[in-house]
Amino acid sequence: MKAHNTVKLTILDRDYNVACPPESEAELKAAALQLHQKMTEIKGSGKVFGVERVAVMAALNLIHELRQKQVANQASNESIARLIGKIDAVLDDTDPV
Known part of the structure; x- marks a missing residue:
């Protein structure tokens, strides 16, 4: 069983203690910061209460x-796959030197 650290996160002026593996701590803090920023933005708009x-x-x-x-990533992957297919087809059509 992996050891977990308890990480203190502050989101919209509230503190949360969250257990996570040490190798995930930085990503968890980044996610909490992103959530805090989004919640602050929404709260600041004055259109949503509570x-x-x-x-x-x-x-x-x-x-x-x-x-x-x-969706954008999937489109990029499909585009790359098509290009690889074209490259493979060109390489298959060329004679070996």
Whole structure:
């Protein structure tokens, strides 16, 4: 069993203690900072009230951004696969020297 560290995170002026493996601590802190920033942005807009609603809106926004990046990444992967196919076809058509 891997050892876990307890990491203190502050999100929207609230402290949370979260257990995570030592090798994941930096990424967890970066994720918490991103969440804090998104929640602060939403709260600052003055359109959403209540921490729970702010959290839900932040989660929806972050997941939407993630899904957009996944779609773009998939399109890039498909484009790269097509280019590799073209390169392979050209290489197959050339005579060995």
